[in-house]
């Protein structure tokens with residue numbers, strides 16, 4: 001699936017992709033979600049949380065910028081939304097290092113807002129790009145570096 005765009009036509013397609021990505025995001029690992037407003041980053045995070053067995057509602061951390069969900073395997077899924085991050089270094093204040101050192105699986109919306117911090121703290125990561133198509137579907141491309 002790497003670097004091979006895949007069309008998501010429905011929420012079910014997003015759920016299926018999330019189920020494939022879930023085992024690839026290891027404890028202490030980072031998944032960057034790149035895409036425009038409304039591309040489906042939060043929706044993908046919700047599907048990923050479901051794939052890990054999270055049953056409580058997963059909402060966009062629009063104002064808190066970070067939410068953590070305990071996983072049935074004893075781990076944690078930490079969801080950052082950096083859209084409103086004032087400076088890249090603000091990501092440290094949100095607890096990025098603690099999350100990674102604690103073995104959380106970390107998902108980040110709007111990673112562009114903290115690119116230089118993420119390049120330093122998470123040089124190895126998965127990136128999922130989501131693009132809206134004129135037809136109203138989404139193209140998803142997963143890469144790993």
Ligand SMILES: Nc1ncnc2c1ncn2[C@@H]1O[C@H](COP(=O)(O)OP(=O)(O)OP(=O)(O)O)[C@@H](O)[C@H]1O
Pocket residue numbers: 008009010011012013014035036037038039040041042043044060109138
């Ligand atoms: N695979 C999909 N099929 C159908 N609708 C979808 C899909 N993915 C997302 N949507 C819908 O698109 C809308 C925007 O999705 P979402 O909030 O996940 O985008 P986002 O990338 O997180 O946006 P933002 O940049 O504002 O955080 C929502 O109404 C959501 O239900």
Ligand SMILES: [Mg+2]
Pocket residue numbers: 041042043060081109
């Ligand atoms: Mg979002």
